[in-house]
Amino acid sequence: MVKRGISIEISKSGLSAITSDSLKVDETVELEPIPGGKVQAVVRRKLGRVYGFEFLSLTAEQTQLIIESCKRLPVYKGNSLPI
Numbered sequence: 001m002v003k004r005g006i007s008i009e010i011s012k013s014g015l016s017a018i019t020s021d022s023l024k025v026d027e028t029v030e031l032e033p034i035p036g037g038k039v040q041a042v043v044r045r046k047l048g049r050v051y052g053f054e055f056l057s058l059t060a061e062q063t064q065l066i067i068e069s070c071k072r073l074p075v076y077k078g079n080s081l082p083i
Contacts, residue, residue, distance in 0.1 A: 003019055003021040003023070004019065004021075005017040005018055005019030005021075005051075006018050006019075008050070010034075010066065010069070010070060010073070011066070011070065012055075012058075012063050012066050012067050012070070013054060013055060014041065014044070014052065014053045014054040014055050015031070015034075015041075015052075015053050015055075016050060016051065016052050016053070017050070017051055017053065018049050018050050018051075019049060019051065020049060023043050023046065023051055024043060024046075025043050025044065025045065025046055026042060026043060026044075027042070027043045028040060028041070028042050028043075028056070029041055029042075029043065029053070031053060034055075034062070034066070035062065035065035035066050035068070035069045036058075036059065036061055036062035036065040036066070037062070039055050039056070039058060039062060040055070040056040040057060041053035041054060041055050041056055042054050042056060
């Protein structure tokens with residue numbers, strides 16, 4: 001089942017996203033688009049509609065593409081979103 005969301009931050013270890021769909025902590029999901037293609041991730045946190053995902057088994061190429069993409073993004077300031 002496809003669930004849509006908006007990512008709000010990303011690092012080489014995971015990302016946070018907002019979705020109106022319900023997910024469960026410890027649930028494994030497939031995320032896309034991620035630099036380098038789709039990735040497997042596990043839901044580690046839930047705060048309202050904000051979820052924290054930890055990437056699983058990234059390839060070296062995916063990790064490097066995420067790192068390079070992050071260099072072009074603004075730095076996320078933790079409490080800057082009104083959520």
